[in-house]
């Protein structure tokens with residue numbers, strides 16, 4: 339699928355309810371499946387990644403049904419999964435394959451996990467390594483470093499793991515395996531990563547030990563079915579925040595956006611850049627903070643983004659790079675080498691596609707440098723099947739002198755299926 343985005347004739351105006359958070363939707367389905375009794379998930383994201391999680395859990399014998407306004411899951415308890423008859427397909431979703439690996443490490447049966455061509459290039463050793471330390475039998479290409487993964491779980495031993503990367507997927511995978519291990523399993527990270535697993539396990543009745551950069555769980559605790567309300571995804575909201583900040587005259591209201599502090603790096607960056615952003619109606623939805631955001635166009639200045647801010651905005655960097663092209667001065671993004679192992683190498687894909695549109699941007703070993711403010715012009719750009727690259731390029735079309743054509747935009751359905759509809763609504767079409 340190819341989409342051409344025309345330069346905006348007027349402004350972006352209106353109020354949107356952002357679709358459900360992808361990270362939280364995955365976890366809700368996984369944990370509800372492992373819980374005892376029924377769960378209902380409201381506000382679930384019907385993105386392709388989360389649908390991959392549902393389909394894997396169905397293949398593991400869980401009854402999951404789509405109801406009018408919620409997803410019904412009949413949990414079978416920690417030991418209620420059945421050996422799948424076929425390979426489990428995670429599609430494009432790193433979260434699915436890595437979190438599920440942790441769960442499968444605790445199962446006394448054999449399973450094979452695969453994904454698409456992008457997943458085949460992404461590192462799995464970061465989870466299979468510690469899972470092997472816990473005594474799971476895991477194999478795959480390069481000794482379990484790449485898919486397909488074969489996991490035969492069983493009785494696990496607890497570990498105290500010092501993760502070399504700040505990754506919620508690594509942390510979550512090990513903690514989930516830890517539910518099946520004897521004793522206390524602990525993960526410590528260089529910087530705190532998103533903590534949705536810890537918060538939601540608590541909602542399901544599991545007690546955890548949490549410190550600044552570590553989380554621990556004692557094995558053998560059971561999960562109890564519950565109701566989950568999924569907030570809007572700040573990573574999807576980020577694209578609309580950037581759109582509102584760069585299209586002159588815009589005013590956009592985004593309702594019900596997740597404001598978990600481990601995810602709000604984009605808010606900090608917008609504020610530091612001088613964006614006209616207001617956060618209203620702060621409240622809690624289940625175990626997560628949410629708010630309504632109003633973004634208006636304003637002039638922007640450059641920032642430096644590094645250190646512990648990086649895990650708090652890692653998925654927003656493609657959108658932030660577009661924002662930085664419209665900010666006066668030089669924006670530097672560093673310590674973001676994790677970008678290289680996402681759906682694409684997002685340092686390369688962001689830099690080379692933005693360059694095609696006239697941006698002054700260069701790659702570095704661990705990030706990028708963007709000189710602003712530059713005008714952008716129309717061109718045909720690639721998304722390389724990466725949802726966030728596709729959306730970032732589409733934003734450029736709103737402010738370019740001539741239309742921007744983005745290739746392979748079907749990938750956007752991975753996280754934000756209504757992206758183009760939402761943009762069309764805001765532009766009054």
Ligand SMILES: O=C(O)C1=C[C@@H](OP(=O)(O)O)[C@@H](O)[C@H](O)C1
Nearest residue numbers: 361433504505506507508652653
């Ligand atoms: O746990 C999660 O839901 C996610 C964690 C992050 O990945 P890493 O754990 O690889 O940092 C993020 O980039 C991904 O989109 C979702």
Ligand SMILES: C=C(OP(=O)(O)O)C(=O)O
Nearest residue numbers: 430431432433653680681
């Ligand atoms: C990296 C992402 O997701 P995942 O790792 O689940 O594929 C993302 O959504 O940007």
